[in-house]
Amino acid sequence: MKKTVLLVEDEAILSDAFSTILKKEGYHVELAFNGEEALNRITSVQPDIILLDLLMPVMDGKEFLKKFQNTSNTPIIVFSNLDAKDDIKEVLELGATRFMLKAWATPQELIKVIDASIEA
């Protein structure tokens, strides 16, 4: 069965690029453009993994993490261009599974990480 990825990203360029990769790799992709939209759609989407950007309008990634009650223990990969150690530490404490730097990620790395996280 296809795994579902909820991609929470406000920038169209990146949202498009990553969802293309994921679809090519056989994932079903649902998009949300900010944290609030993600919260609203999460129960209906029921993703196997969440890719979460941090810098978003309306509700940013950290706010989402605070508000999201991850009852099904869905793995959350924080996927951002912010790379300050404090930010990384904070998101991990707020419930993210791991952190990935967007800028330097390659499609292959991304898929590897997603697979590994879903397995875990």
Place this chain on the structure above:
Amino acid sequence: MIQLKKLKNVGLRGDTQLVQRASIIIAIVVFALGTLASAVYSNSYRMEQESELSKRESQQIIALNGFIQSRVASYRQALRGAAGMINVYGRENLTQTQWNQYVETLRAGNRFTELLGIGMSDVVSRQQLSSYQVTEGIQVYPTGDRQLYSVIRYLFPQNEANQKALGFDMYSESTRRQAMDAALETNLATLSAPLISVQDSTVDQNTAQKSVLMYFPFYQNGEISPPLAERKQKLVGYTYLVFRPHDVMEQQDTVGEDNNIEYKIEDLADRKNPIGLYTSKNFNPNAGKIVTQDLGVNGRTWRLSLHTQQSGQPLGYIVLFFAGLIASAGIAVLIYMLLINRSKRVQEEYETEIQKTKDDLLALASHQLRTPATGVRQYLSMLEGGYFGPLTEDQASIAKKAFIANERQLEIIDQLLYVAKADAGQIHLIIDSVDLLKTLQDVVDVYRHQASAKGIEVVVRGPKKAVIDGDERFITMILENLISNAIKYSNPHTKIMATIAFKGMTAQVSVKDNGVGIDESNLADLFQKFQRIQNPLSRQEGGSGLGLFLAQKLALSHGGSISVKSAVGVGSTFTLSIPTRIKNKDNVVQLTD
């Protein structure tokens, strides 16, 4: 969208030189105004003091004049009284005793004690002289044949000097004669010009105080005021008195030393040669301001000259002026400093504002750039990875080149972000223990792929316990820069030697390549921002020019530095020197000088 923040209105900013000039001018104006005010005020103070002085001096003059006039008036009264007494008794009946009694009465209550003598003379004609001498029993002197004689008959007190004076013909002396004639003519008590009295004839004539005589005529049959034509005829004699004005003024005690007043009195009969009558002890003829008043004393003119004993008062206004001057200078300096300070502060605020805007702009731009650059990376990767079908050899080659170019973009953006953060003081060193050898090996591992692509071997050497104080992230960045540069600028199939050594309290990491080398003329600018040297590989290899700049700044913030030795065509050795121990563990990376 990048929004530029509007700069706040910072008011007095602008050319610092202009501001400084303006401040100086303002300060000078303030000082000038202050000086002017001081001058005006101290001058008005001086004038006030002077008018006070003048007022006082006028009062002193009035007091002295009053004293003199009243004393002289009392002398007139005394002589009138004496004449009156003679008229009552009749001259023929008058005796020495009666004369003495009269004078004693006068002198009751210690008055008239300053008089040298108070007496009476008989006016005798030539014809009457011999019988007069016999009748009165006195010898008239000086001897000689004269028309009229005014002979001193009675004189009180009857001391030795006064006794000697008996018989003296006062008409024989011109000053006395003049006074007596004037008295006769006016029928008023008249003062003589100053002379040395008979009583003072034995004293040193140069130092003796002048005396003055007062004469009052009396007539036959007790007539008080015969008509002018008959006066000479009816003249019987004169009552007279002698005094030294000096002695009289000594008795005056309202005005004098106590209130710092010094004065002198001169008889002004001969205006060209005034005769001194009295000079107070500390009278200074060269005093700054001497006030004079000519007093009419019984028909004579006595000049009163008066001055205040200088006691440093005039300096009061000078002190005031200088105090004002100093205060003005102080205020002017203060104002100048305040103005300069404010303009400096404003300038600083402005510059900080500019810098902050620049930093914000840089950070914003860099972040914004990252997004599309990341996008490109993903798409190129997809192409290369065959997600959209296999590529021909040429297509794959172009895709690879695009990918590498995009990586450069991402590198540059990273560096820009670092520059922005460091400029904003946002990069703090986190000091911990760093294993140099391990860090170096990790860096070399990261770049191994790039090195082997050019057939370059990177050899790492160093002691096992190469542990120092430092920020691991930044030391890694420095080493990454050095290693990647070495690989970039090495010729293919050469070796790179990366060595760690310890020299005292300094750790050294040397990266030696056998590459294109750097010309001596370029060495100086190597570590400047955006500096890229033209060499055969620079176009191919690309680079932002920020790497060495950043690396050097990071090294400096550790208290260390990066040095270089190079020769064109031979190769370069970059050495990072870093202290093994860092004292101040809270360093901010400074990118500005």
